[in-house]
Amino acid sequence: MTKKKNLPEITAQVASSLPALGASSGQIRNQVLQSLAELLENHDQQILAANQDDVQEARANKLSEALIDRLALSAHRLTQLVAGLRETMALPDPLGAIEDFKTLPSGLMVGRMRVPLGLIVFVCEARPGAVAEACAMALKSGNAIIVKPGKEVARTAKALAPLLTRALESAGLPGQAATVLPDLSHEELKELIGLNQYVDLVIPRGGENLIRFVDENAKVPVLRHFKGVCHLYVDEGADRKMALELAMNAKVSRPGTCNALECLLVHQKEAPKFLPQVGSALIAQGVKIVSSPEALPYLPGATKAKADDYGREFLGLKLAVKVVASLEEALDHIRQYGSHHTEAICTKDQKRALTFLKSVDAGCVLVNASTRLNDGGCLGLGAEIGISTTKLHAYGPMGLKELTTAKFVVTGDGHLRN
């Protein structure tokens, strides 16, 4: 089909833009985002037409309607995308700030300067908006980026690629700093994420198979989350109305997302009153419930949970329920079945809230708030490039700061080491 690419050469060229990006001011980098937003507005018809071709091919290939919905752009979605770019533009410049500055007793002045990570490879699936968003975040934080989008959006990605080049060049930066490679084969992707002399980081964003492929084949660091198996624990004495709202919002507002609720843990003292309420509300929304034996009497229509229903990401209108004897049992359950993604407690008790916050090992731990709020936007980061369940470098939603690192900058007056 396509001729074999010289990936080391392409990657070296993208990496060669790093000095210029690193030396550029925040204003120049914002100008790239500004131009990109304008170019997207001015070329909307062209992009939507390319996307229509992708949609038609997806239909011809009999892809699922859910997938087609994800890959389809509309005038409205394009407007939202452009608005998102302008919001990212408005965020503070993540570069250049010197943190932890101190003068040591020796007179040596030491600080840590925020600098870009370098060259990021972003591997995503069939969401064309993610291509533009990831490029905007990478460039705003001074990084170069190579994007490998899902082949289902190849035509849309090809329409976007020259706009990225033009946006960069209009700000006086190297056009190749954001490079889209829509035609990469699996073998080529494997080669790309093995080029550790040029690539600093890979961020896969998509389903578990994609992330596992990247994780197993990368020779550079990978920031990823495998899955979100999120729990809500309803504590003894919790506000039942609040608990009901949290459970419903977490389960049904968008069940296909990684921060949707998969398992509800209920303290045994709350079970008799709370479970019938939440059970009928869930069933009314079409949620299938599987539960532990103790909960079954309170959940008409529920079936007994099988062993592998716990720790499972249903990604749909299905929920596991379990009655627990104590906070400790809830914590043990989460330790065993959680995925280090998002965990929540509903409680009125301050001490148990704190114990939960401290004990649960997850990128985001919430008290009296919906698991669906684990999102860069909702948590005040502005844009988000992914949610990390890796503990190294970033844990939880990753914003602009997580696309930077900090180097030690040291100033002396002829200081020597004894």
Add this chain to the structure above:
Amino acid sequence: MTKKKNLPEITAQVASSLPALGASSGQIRNQVLQSLAELLENHDQQILAANQDDVQEARANKLSEALIDRLALSAHRLTQLVAGLRETMALPDPLGAIEDFKTLPSGLMVGRMRVPLGLIVFVCEARPGAVAEACAMALKSGNAIIVKPGKEVARTAKALAPLLTRALESAGLPGQAATVLPDLSHEELKELIGLNQYVDLVIPRGGENLIRFVDENAKVPVLRHFKGVCHLYVDEGADRKMALELAMNAKVSRPGTCNALECLLVHQKEAPKFLPQVGSALIAQGVKIVSSPEALPYLPGATKAKADDYGREFLGLKLAVKVVASLEEALDHIRQYGSHHTEAICTKDQKRALTFLKSVDAGCVLVNASTRLNDGGCLGLGAEIGISTTKLHAYGPMGLKELTTAKFVVTGDGHLRN
């Protein structure tokens, strides 16, 4: 020789200590370090005797004197080690602090809580002190640790191992939280660093071969530095006396270390006066100089540098010298040959100092200070577990904070996602 170990079981047991460590107060974790210091003092004869056996075997195996010097303990070195543990104890608790706390417009309260990374595998070579130091730093920051020391110090490590267990147990913590595995074969080490369901991080500390082995075989994140190819650039108009002192300190104070100077870059205007001075001082200290052709006339006794003398870690009394026409040429040279470890400039010009600090991509960039100062102790971190040239998570010397991560802690009042 040794029977095959059940590494998944051992590792799972070490990991099972994490909840207790994570829940422990800073005071309890300090108590472990306090006990360890006392145990080392009370068992000094036993440890020194075991170490003597290691030294004898090393002699019998005709290991190099440099290596024997590294693996040998003395009463003085043991006292220094104990003093180091007490200094680590005195450092602030890296856990529990909530950073970046803010209340969002929605009323949602968001912060990031410092928590341990988890289970760290520390792979080192023949430095017995490093075993105790790494355990102290890991435990102080709430992590569990498995140490694989070099087999040359197996007996010393076996004498240390039960003291770690006792120190943990005396503070009421699980004794296996710091486990030493001195008899691990290469194949077993490979298995250990592949256990990504239990191990969160591998830190190799030692020569390039060790680090490369770990890097190629680990299935968990690795924080490492491959080598330190450190440069000092003597700028036009620099204080020549200071430049001379910086060059001498960086090259000869301890030439075998990763932050020692390997290449001196001199502005062409300074070459005629500076090079003869530094050249004779270096030669007086037994340093062999290889240099670019332009510098040769000013460096009696120097020979012409071969292409691969640049970018090389000599780890001994040898230095590459190059004359450059400008700061930009120095920056280009460092970009091409540096190892992202330590880079320094000697200058009186504030603007060029800043350009250097901003442009050089290295974990530690210094102005008017010796490259030898890139060290956790000298830069105010207190203890140091290694110097990272990886940009992810930590860049430069890694102290206690770099052994932690930050999770999002979120408190609401029934907050939902729209």
